[in-house]
Amino acid sequence: MKSLALVAYLDIKESLRAKWFYVYALVFGGLMGLFFISGITNAVVMGFTGLSRLLLVFMQVTIIILPIFILITTVKSISADRESNVLEYMLSFPISLKAYYWGKIVGRFMTVFFPVIIALFIGVVWGIIKGGAELPWMMVFLYSGLIFSMSVLFLGIAFFISTFVKSHDIALGISFSVWIFLLAFIDVALIGLMMQNRVPDGIIITIAMLNPLEAFRIGAIALFDPELTVIGPVAYYLLDTLGHNLLIFYAIVYPIVIGIMFAISGYILFSKKDLL
Template identity: 75%
Template sequence: MKNLFLVAYLDIKESLRSKWFYVYALVFGGIMALFFISGISDSVVMGFTGLSRLLLVFIQVTIIILPIFILITTVKSIVGDRESNVLEYMLSFPISLGHYYWGKVIGRFATVFLPIIFALILGVVFGFSQGGNLPWAMVLLYSALLFSMCFIFLGIAFFVSSIVKSTDIAIGSSFAIWIILLAFIDIALIGLMLQGDANDGLIIGIALLNPIEVFRIGAISLFDPELTVIGPVAYYLLDTLGANALMVYSIIYPIIIGLLFSFLGYLAFKKKDLL
């Protein structure tokens, strides 16, 4: 276990020396600061105001930015160490492959999750300091959604990083994954498909395999339990799963898939020519 946390610590230090970490932290911290300056928490849109309004806008930003940031910055972890011979150097020490791989996972998760959760806390503190009500349940559930979102894309990134042969392919693959998932982000468009011959449940089931869509639906349900913004699909989701089960699915499903991809990446890492 000591070697595991040592690798995690080294990965965190390496991330802190990289420019991407500060860009990543500046993007989310800067966005939250921009919300404060623009007075967005004082506006009223669709009945939301104060901290709820601030979180609603922050969700829309994270849906687009967070996945690609995690994929691009993480997908080079294993393959980048292999190309730069850092992996060969690390394995010259008495460190097992498991300690190296899972240590990298832990360290990288810390560097991608902490900045965004810090930005969220910053927004909560600011909203509370302005005399707004603090919706603890909403904040905690949204934190859980962010955790699961980070976890699944971290797992996908490590899986890709374990199977590709170069960083160029890794980065290209991450963009392809992001674009494919983003293309199916709007479940409202499925309403058009429901007019066809395909089974309604099958179409919606396939859509809910998309982690970005799952995060979006879970986040929307925090503010709009009736899911009125996604149209008639809401009736099917609420009648089939229910509001509570839908929220549990939105949190648990990405974590399970993230663990699965992480484990598959570890198996590929062990079997692949390491050097």
């Protein structure tokens, strides 16, 4: 446990020295500042106003930026250590493979998760001060859970890729491919193509909800719009099949489970293959 904490600490220090961390923090912090300057909390769009409008826009930005930032900054974590011989140096100390691998995951999780959460809470506090509304504790808690689940998911995928790819250039290419593939699953064209082939609606929606990004999007919308009116007739199927509470539970737990499975698979590959 002490070795794991040490590896996590070293990874956090390495991340704080890297420029990508400050760009990452500036993106989310800057977006919140841009929202405040543009007066988005005073806008009324699709029935959402004030703090709800701010969090809804932040969710839409997060679903695009968070996955790709985690992938491109994390996917080369182990492969870069292997290329620079840092991995060989680290394993020369009395540190187990398990402590090294999971320590890297814990350290990287801290650096990718907390900047987003801090930006979220800054936005909530500002919205309360500006609008005079009460703090929506449950909404903030559930939304933090959604961000947590997305962070776990893409960290697991990134470390899985990093364990079997020796070149971090190839790792970056694969990470972009994963990101684009998941975004394509949300694209209306894919669902439209399936509908042209007369696939039953239930199968289409089920396949769409297997995409963790889609689950995140639907879960986030459900926090602000319990009836899911903004997504049209699909809402009736989802609410009748899962219900509001189970839908949010699925949106949080499902990506976590997938992320942990990828992380464990990555550790199995890491522990069995030639490390250097």
